[in-house]
Amino acid sequence: MISAENPHTTTSVPDLSSSHDFDFNLVDYLSQRQAVVEAALDASIPVVYPEKIYEAMRYSLLAGGKRLRPILCLAACELAGGTLDMALPTACALEMIHTMSLIHDDLPAMDNDDFRRGKPTNHKQYGEDIAILAGDGLLAYAFEHVAICTQQVPAERLLKVVARLGHAVAATGLVGGQVVDLESEGMADVTLSTLNFIHAHKTGALLEASVLSGAELAGADQHLLQRCSQYARNIGLAFQIIDDVLDVTATREELGKTAGKDVQAQKATYPSLWGIPESQRQAQRLIEEAKAELAVYGEQAIPLLALADFIIARKS
């Protein structure tokens, strides 16, 4: 894990660890949850013949990262009264899917990126053919993993989770967002609604699926699912706004990937539409609204409230 993504180095954001009562420490929480997720991911894909493809999948899956999607899934499951064990296979599947999307997005035919999480991208390390297959393998295995490794969850609920994950990745989600993103590149007149479409699908859909699948695994009622959905949409959009801001303000060392790519590719971004101060204000507003959705659940919602704060306070 690279240092910029290690929660122990985020102590320069002191309000994160003291912004809530009930003695909740986000830095410790993230650190503990990341360790749980890392161990589960590591165990999820052993290396067997043909070793190269398993190594390529593990190379990107275990390259660190904030593990935000798995942690959101676990936290939402607990908010809805479930256990960590119920949600851990789905949490891992979300990270496999996210990793697939990064591997394929980095390909020369797509964003053509050489660095990701401080290391050469998958195709730089293993070649384009293996990178395409590693993505396919991770995507397919994500569904198998949910179906065979989840314990103590009724099959009906698990099928809903399978459907939700598929919907979040397919043309109705991540893939659709990436297509519009590619189409919009270099265009001078990208509207706010197009930009919102791109990010609601490219980033938002999987973040929302992370929160909702966690809640669903624990049998959340319609009321809680609706609040979780609004929470997730808000933090998803705020996440993307901050991503755009960091692309302008952060260094490659902080990001672990090429910085300034958006400007170079003439991509429409929130800072390019609104400027940086207004982008930060909008992100803050979205986070406040997200927190308000879940505040009614009191102490049980604290991890998700703190995670919302983390989304805009993060440095990478």
Add this chain to the structure above:
Amino acid sequence: MISAENPHTTTSVPDLSSSHDFDFNLVDYLSQRQAVVEAALDASIPVVYPEKIYEAMRYSLLAGGKRLRPILCLAACELAGGTLDMALPTACALEMIHTMSLIHDDLPAMDNDDFRRGKPTNHKQYGEDIAILAGDGLLAYAFEHVAICTQQVPAERLLKVVARLGHAVAATGLVGGQVVDLESEGMADVTLSTLNFIHAHKTGALLEASVLSGAELAGADQHLLQRCSQYARNIGLAFQIIDDVLDVTATREELGKTAGKDVQAQKATYPSLWGIPESQRQAQRLIEEAKAELAVYGEQAIPLLALADFIIARKS
């Protein structure tokens, strides 16, 4: 649908339509089942915004083909006492997954093919970026489609089908087979066991999943599943042997794709190891053994027996 793949043109193989009692006509059967599958596939993916990705997915999904995997799935479901409706969403999902594998295999970084089913390959028509995403979209949607569109099947059984499909595509199946295939290209000393590994995974795994998921949807017992598994492994290997033979003996017009690719790429094939006559004998033996597995089920097994014959009699 191109003429070489239209069952009405296969009447030059008269034994197919008269090799069984009970008045079973394979040509009519294939034609009727292909029509059912085509209609279901056509309805499964409507075109909405962003249109380009839906069109790209439909371009390859609806480009004809024998629809062997869906038809095997439907037939196995019926053999096990189920209905067409129970298996149709899974049958479509199998074709979506198969189509994804063709789109990605044809990419320049992989087999670099310009023609497939008599038309330009997906990346030739839409560009590499869209072709990668169309494959990802089809793969993800396949799982959603099974989970949300299947009726009258208990959730526990559907989850097993989800797991089986994932296993057949991931590094444990199709992806793993393709990796070893890529590694073996141009190598002078590919052994029979490596060749068998490649095809058992690259082609066999999804064919086996087609038969077994169909049987599983109808609640087949362990005994029937085992016989279906042996049947499917045999026809899968025979299918690949005949594929290799056709690559040498058929024209591009008959195949709808570039012929002679294996020789050109110095690929190890069954004809290169055994010669053509012995390859045909081995395929015939596998088909006879496959049929023997299911013959005990009498009239109900006739479609699967006839499909086994079709596998070696086909001209494309």
